[in-house]
Amino acid sequence: MRCIAPHWSATLIIYRKDCPRVRHHRSFLRIRLLLLILHLYVGWRLIPDLAVGTIGSALLGAYLVASALLIPLVVRVTWLNGRWLAWPVAIMTGLFSFLLGFTLVRDVVLGVWAVAGSPSTAILTSSAWLVLVATLMLAGYALWQGRRLPPVVEVDVALETLPAGLDGFTIVQLSDLHIGPTIKGGHLRRIIERTNALSPDLVAITGDLTDGRVDELMPELESLSRIEARHGTFCVTGNHEYYSEAEAWVAAFRRLGLRVLVNEFALLEHDTDQLAVAGITDLTAGYYVDRHRSDPTQAAEGMPQGIPRILLAHQPNSAPAAALSGFDLQLSGHTHGGQIWPWSLLARRANRFLAGLGREGRMWVYTSRGTGYWGPPMRLGAPSEITRIRLRQAEGASIAQT
Known part of the structure; x- marks a missing residue:
């Protein structure tokens, strides 16, 4: 419907x-x-x-x-x-x-x-x-x-299923870039340059990449094709993609070389070990495009047992269903960390996780404060971030900013 x-x-x-x-x-x-x-x-x-x-x-x-x-x-x-x-x-x-x-x-x-x-x-x-x-x-x-270039936030996440060969595997997460009225290609290029300097194994873009239509914004997104990562760039849709033309954006992202995961997973071979990276559509996607209804169970279908399972999900509120589907780590955005205090107090009430590292059962959830912004080009009490996540075997997790 x-x-x-x-x-x-x-x-x-x-x-x-x-x-x-x-x-x-x-x-x-x-x-x-x-x-x-x-x-x-x-x-x-x-x-x-x-x-x-x-x-x-x-x-x-x-x-x-x-x-x-x-x-x-x-x-x-x-x-x-x-x-x-x-x-x-x-x-x-x-x-x-x-x-x-x-x-x-x-x-x-x-x-x-x-x-x-x-x-x-x-x-x-x-x-x-x-x-x-x-x-x-x-x-x-x-x-x-x-408007400043987002700082790098370092996060270590310990996964029980992580083999020794994947210890130190790095994921650079970009989220909520909101390329549109005031965030343009020049700002995005600087973000991509800083991302490439981190030499990631994988880049994950967790939704709300754009604000507008494909024909308006494609020239601003050209630098996305220059992201350098050993296993490529994966992304999922956010709610803002559905405010314009989500299916057209999925096709456009793929033309730029991004791997768009629509309730599906990809199996990565990293030396002698395997890692599953899945992605689900935004929680509201089914209201706009029937076949995009968010479904972590479908995304995990056919996934091998006993290997690390990473899920890209725009909204942290996807966490309960994702944890039941057997994922080890969910990477999300959407909240902007509240973006401007004191509105962050309202954002905290509306979202299961506002920012940073949390747990949903046995699954870790990392919620980015976002790499861009939406609406006013301002942030207060919730700085933007480029997140470098290292998968670790050891127990515990830490966060630092550089």
Whole structure:
């Protein structure tokens, strides 16, 4: 049963109430209303106290109106790709996140202050300006964090089934690159250069590689064909591939030399030992493409017994089913580690694992904070990463950053 959203297609084939695109359409309308209310709140609480005069107040009000109208476009990535508006929309999204947070903090402080007596006009004015200065400073730092070349995170994972010949086998994981409106080919080339410098045995890309359509973004992805790894590059689809044209992206990735695993596995011969690498589609894939329904059991079908089993799965919430299917290690992304604090608190509630190394029964799960970003080109409290995973025989695991 196909799932088509009315605002993405002129022809409605079947309209499913449980379809993510239908829910997305309804959520989009609610978000627009909520954003408008939040912008009105910020303007109401800050503009009068800034004491910038009629012209200044009008300019600030106009900016907030523009921000309220433009921020929802951050989800219209296909429309934004190649347009100059992409960066203003992305920056506005991050700025408002900090502006709203500091405005709320200011109101709490002023509320406590009011218990002892009304704060003076000078306090109201200085605190309002402090909100603006703090917003700009923190947004600038978050922008640097988001746009810098991701550092390498070193992870050792001990597997019970690992033979001596695979001890030290290295996997470089890239995840959530989100090539699209603000992440382009130049940034990707620098990531690939750092990846190749690590001399990996295998490169794993765990979904959300792109944001947009094949004809828009293929020139930006050319450097993917230059990844150097002994056993090649494997990837799986993420939820964002299904927001555009997942089947077309699978074909495009394969043309670039990537091995796309769609609920299947590949058997690798490493000297005299074997390693199974499987991949499943995103958890929501079946709503968009019936034959892409995520299935770790199918991915493990026919896999030899007694050899290490690695699974690439975009969402860490795939872990319970993957553990039951007998995998030893699941590599995931999707969460971005929350990307910008304090939104990471909400991301933690929505995901079984937020970031780093965890366990699901006897299976290890490593969740990358992501190599790119989505929406605002900013990160705070959740730095991006290129992950180098070493498989080990010895018990225990460690994480370090270089």
